[in-house]
Amino acid sequence: MLSASEYEPYDAYLMDVSYFSGKLEAYLRYREVPFRKIEPDTRTLLNVIYPGTGLMKVPVVKMANGQWLKDSTPMLYWFDRLYPEASIIPKDPYVHFLSRLVEDYADEWLWRPALYYRWNYSQDFTLLGSRIATEVMGDVPMPRKLLGWYFGMRQRKVQIRGDGVRPENEAHVRDTYLKLLDSMQAILTDTPFMLGSHPTLADFGLFASMFRHFSLDPTPARIMRDRAPSVNEWVARMWNAKVSRLGTEQTLTDFSHSGYDYIFSDIGEVYLPYLADNAQAWSKGQKRFDFTAGPVTYPDLPVSQYRVWCRGELQRAYSGLTDEIREQVNKRLQGSDLEGLMNRFGVVESGLEHEYQLPLGKRYEPARGLLKLKLSVTGTPQDMPAANIQK
Amino acid sequence: MTDKSTYKFYAMDHSYYSGKVRPYLRYKGIPYEEIVSTLWVYKTVIIPETGVRFIPVLQSPDGVFVQDTTDIIDFLEERFPDRPIYPSTPKQRLTALLFELFADEWLLFPAMHYRWSYVAHHEKWLMGEFGRIVGKWAPAPVRRAAGRKLSKPFQGFLPVLGISDETAPGIEASYLEFLALLEAHLSKYSYLLGSRPSMGDFALAGPLYAHLWLDPYPKAIMEREAPNVVAWIQRINAEDQPQGSFLPIDEVPETVLPMLAFIFREQFPILLDTVEKVATWVDDHPEKEYVSRGIGKHDFKVGGVAGTRLVFPYSQWMLQRPVEYYHGLNESQKEDVNALLNQVGGSEAMQVDIKKRLVRRNNRIAVDA
Numbered sequence: 001m002l003s004a005s006e007y008e009p010y011d012a013y014l015m016d017v018s019y020f021s022g023k024l025e026a027y028l029r030y031r032e033v034p035f036r037k038i039e040p041d042t043r044t045l046l047n048v049i050y051p052g053t054g055l056m057k058v059p060v061v062k063m064a065n066g067q068w069l070k071d072s073t074p075m076l077y078w079f080d081r082l083y084p085e086a087s088i089i090p091k092d093p094y095v096h097f098l099s100r101l102v103e104d105y106a107d108e109w110l111w112r113p114a115l116y117y118r119w120n121y122s123q124d125f126t127l128l129g130s131r132i133a134t135e136v137m138g139d140v141p142m143p144r145k146l147l148g149w150y151f152g153m154r155q156r157k158v159q160i161r162g163d164g165v166r167p168e169n170e171a172h173v174r175d176t177y178l179k180l181l182d183s184m185q186a187i188l189t190d191t192p193f194m195l196g197s198h199p200t201l202a203d204f205g206l207f208a209s210m211f212r213h214f215s216l217d218p219t220p221a222r223i224m225r226d227r228a229p230s231v232n233e234w235v236a237r238m239w240n241a242k243v244s245r246l247g248t249e250q251t252l253t254d255f256s257h258s259g260y261d262y263i264f265s266d267i268g269e270v271y272l273p274y275l276a277d278n279a280q281a282w283s284k285g286q287k288r289f290d291f292t293a294g295p296v297t298y299p300d301l302p303v304s305q306y307r308v309w310c311r312g313e314l315q316r317a318y319s320g321l322t323d324e325i326r327e328q329v330n331k332r333l334q335g336s337d338l339e340g341l342m343n344r345f346g347v348v349e350s351g352l353e354h355e356y357q358l359p360l361g362k363r364y365e366p367a368r369g370l371l372k373l374k375l376s377v378t379g380t381p382q383d384m385p386a387a388n389i390q391k
Numbered sequence: 392m393t394d395k396s397t398y399k400f401y402a403m404d405h406s407y408y409s410g411k412v413r414p415y416l417r418y419k420g421i422p423y424e425e426i427v428s429t430l431w432v433y434k435t436v437i438i439p440e441t442g443v444r445f446i447p448v449l450q451s452p453d454g455v456f457v458q459d460t461t462d463i464i465d466f467l468e469e470r471f472p473d474r475p476i477y478p479s480t481p482k483q484r485l486t487a488l489l490f491e492l493f494a495d496e497w498l499l500f501p502a503m504h505y506r507w508s509y510v511a512h513h514e515k516w517l518m519g520e521f522g523r524i525v526g527k528w529a530p531a532p533v534r535r536a537a538g539r540k541l542s543k544p545f546q547g548f549l550p551v552l553g554i555s556d557e558t559a560p561g562i563e564a565s566y567l568e569f570l571a572l573l574e575a576h577l578s579k580y581s582y583l584l585g586s587r588p589s590m591g592d593f594a595l596a597g598p599l600y601a602h603l604w605l606d607p608y609p610k611a612i613m614e615r616e617a618p619n620v621v622a623w624i625q626r627i628n629a630e631d632q633p634q635g636s637f638l639p640i641d642e643v644p645e646t647v648l649p650m651l652a653f654i655f656r657e658q659f660p661i662l663l664d665t666v667e668k669v670a671t672w673v674d675d676h677p678e679k680e681y682v683s684r685g686i687g688k689h690d691f692k693v694g695g696v697a698g699t700r701l702v703f704p705y706s707q708w709m710l711q712r713p714v715e716y717y718h719g720l721n722e723s724q725k726e727d728v729n730a731l732l733n734q735v736g737g738s739e740a741m742q743v744d745i746k747k748r749l750v751r752r753n754n755r756i757a758v759d760a
Contacts, residue, residue: 006586065633066631078622081621082622283531316513316607319607319608320512320607320611321611346531347519348531349531357625357628358625358629359625359626
């Protein structure tokens with residue numbers, strides 16, 4: 001494809017233990033795109049990635065023409081336009097919208113169980129702490145053991161306790177993983193990928209947590225092997241999938257498999273209400289909020305600006321549907337009032353509407369002085385409004 | 392970050408013509424600061440300095456105000472001669488001018504139709520966007536209310552443009568036809584005339600970005616039907632764009648020809664009729680210094696469907712650019728260009744006799760004395 005050649009080859013900054021890196025890397029491998037894998041240390045994060053993208057996060061991509069890409073979802077769309085054969089973005093508007101829902105849910109809502117399983121159990125804690133201390137923070141002058149322990153404790157504080165996990169709702173966190181496993185097991189026993197013959201957006205979305213967390217960390221991996229061997233098999237299949245072998249002739253279905261019933265009910269009953277409450281809390285200027293859906297409560301959650309943006313993107317996509325398709329989509333949500341959920345609290349501006357237009361349209365000032373010192377200790381904040389860091 | 396060399400660009404994200412100039416400023420690497428055109432800015436800057444209430448407006452560091460995108464770009468082309476956006480060879484240059492004319496004038500049909508006929512689909516955003524005009528710090532409900540009030544005139548503009556329930560199917564069919572042609576072209580080339588953007592590309596970016604891509608309903612159509620057009624929108628709006636080059640030996644790509652044929656078939660009948668109506672109007676109004684924005688009505692067709700719309704003299708001013716460029720060519724250049732025009736059904740149209748030449752004076756349209 002002519003337009004792709006000016007961007008090739010790519011420098012893909014990826015980390016072996018990172019949630020979203022696995023998602024992007026699987027795509028690049030699947031599409032057989034020419035890329036060089038770079039595993040950044042903290043110095044690269046600060047001095048190369050930060051000025052290019054405003055973040056100290058992976059995955060990000062620098063293209064041959066010098067332009068940068070960030071955020072796995074817009075990147076998948078960007079690459080899919082450059083490499084349209086065996087597209088991973090379903091063309092049918094109904095299937096496309098549902099794919100976006102599943103992908104967004106997988107990106108954001110599986111984060112908590114993924115982090116919970118990684119840092120809550122001592123075996124996982126010790127192993128991953130030591131890996132991250134060696135592979136990611138290898139250039140930090142501190143004893144490995146201490147560094148791994150410090151990092152793990154910080155994750156427990158920020159990502160588990162700080163993300164609303166309490167003894168009362170731990171079972172719900174585990175269930176989010178376990179019930180999803182059962183659903184995917186049902187689907188993947190019948191088809192090689194989530195929608196049929198080829199991997200699509202839904203696969204790549206779910207792959208993020210399933211590959212780099214659930215099938216990697218000892219505790220959830222054991223559960224996966226015992227409870228959902230088809231999912232285990234799919235993880236390996238995804239990693240080894242190649243367009244050149246699968247061919248470009250796709251046979252895809254439309255989310256009618258009953259295995260999706262649970263996924264769409266969880267999206268409608270829990271995830272979308274969470275997104276709406278988060279957006280409302282953001283619009284009120286809150287920093288934290290309590291979220292309750294049915295019997296479960298997650299207290300004192302951080303308000304996420306990024307997820308306000310995610311919701312805005314879903315709302316736009318929903319508004320772009322014709323009335324007829326919208327009806328169909330509403331029906332698939334297992335009795336949840338999708339229309340109401342999409343309109344609840346109206347459109348809340350995230351302020352990030354231009355942040356993820358690719359290729360990135362601006363350069364970020366390199367960090368200096370105190371900011372540099374701060375960033376080298378803490379990284380850019382979890383909720384990543386690059387635009388705000390420099391204010 | 393404003394310093395002495397920074398240009399001020401008064402614009403709006405969802406504004407048709409702002410979407411033409413912004414990628415141009417980025418491509419040229421011109422230092423600029425975009426300023427949201429709030430009511431306050433209109434009152435204190437735009438109206439006093441330009442005499443009219445249109446955006447975008449450019450303010451140069453030495454205090455020159457320029458209104459009208461064509462004038463803005465031509466003004467900047469003189470000051471920033473690197474990376475010229477007008478090809479120097481006749482066929483390519485004429486093509487760029489024809490696309491500018493088409494994008495500025497004809498694409499109003501789908502851009503306005505999809506925005507306002509489907510407004511229920513994207514009212515939530517659009518009113519917030521329009522509402523920015525009351526100021527950045529106004530609460531969202533205030534902005535939306537202001538947006539609803541201020542967008543009324545735009546919605547009322549539809550019948551004036553000839554957009555109605557009757558013409559809607561014609562507009563949609565012809566837009567989809569054009570989109571498919573552009574998609575086919577952009578699956579082979581980065582820009583209209585090769586790997587470098589020209590005036591034609593920037594002009595297309597106006598409606599295709601600010602309306603047909605920002606508004607959710609047409610965006611869904613574009614993402615489905617024309618992924619390469621979406622990629623082109625992203626490409627042209629990025630900073631740090633490589634310069635690229637126009638195709639050698641004045642080549643106009645094979646895939647551009649059907650689009651030129653489309654322009655001559657769909658748009659030129661409207662333009663040629665406008666030229667006649669302008670001549671009559673000027674004869675009838677010898678006392679008027681300026682020509683009104685709209686001068687009576689005429690019948691037209693879009694996608695084969697008949698309708699009525701206002702006659703816009705401004706369109707003739709835009710038409711004069713390619714026509715005068717064509718007439719200024721020497722014989723051998725003309726011969727080359729004629730071969731191209733013959734292929735796309737444009738030879739006759741380009742011989743149009745413009746009896747009353749129009750100029751822009753004080754940001755208004757006037758008859759050339």
